Amino acid sequence: MRHPGDLDIPCRGVLFDCDGVLVDSTASGEAAWTEWARRYDLDPAQVLRGVHGRRSADTVRRFIPPARFADALEAVEAIEIGSAASTAGIAGAAQLLARLPPNWAVVTSASPALGTTRLRAAGLPLPPVLISADDVAVGKPAPDGYLEAARRLRLPVSDCVILEDSANGVQAGHAAGAARVIGVGERALATEAEIVVRDLTGIRWEPGSLVIQAGSVLRPLAS
DSSP: OOOTTOEEEEOSEEEEOSBTTTEEOHHHHHHHHHHHHHHTTOOHHHHHTTTTTSOHHHHHHHHSOHHHHHHHHHHHHHHHHHTGGGOEEOTTHHHHHHHOOSOEEEEOSSOHHHHHHHHHHTTOOOOSEEEOGGGOSSOTTSSHHHHHHHHHHTSOGGGEEEEEOSHHHHHHHHHHTOSEEEEESGGGGGTTOSEEESSSTTEEEETTEEEEOGGGEEEOOOO
């Protein structure tokens, strides 16, 4: 049922980032990267500064020489998967996903193994399409992941809404040419997302559109 003030966003597909949008992996992810940084005699604060919204390979490449890159990447992947059991779903994620037709995808900077491990730990369904760090040559903020997700859904990306929480992800969504880019969580207030919501509790699917309850909006769509 529509309520006064509800925001209707026409779309045919919904493309989600994973971490910070569908699952809350911040604590486990930061703990894993801190452990990894100490293992390689790096400053954890410096490593954590650039982790969010970036592929693990891109982060590792910033700090580790080529001769040690493969082992270092394998190490952080193992640490992150090992800590993923504590991953929880973002409020409203399970309810929203349960009501979506097979018109949605997840586009994550994580590996396929880490992405699916976190979704399962949070009790969320696996998506019809999962685009991981392994599926694109260039990660966010490049648009490649979102363009590939729309292609696999057989939808124009201009008919898709993207939900993101990081500046890199929001930039990727805009660069892809999505119908709208919705920011999720307070972190997204620092991005150029057109709309920012507290979490996913106020979002529901109705045929042909996402509907956002006014009460869940942290930053409304500019008129």
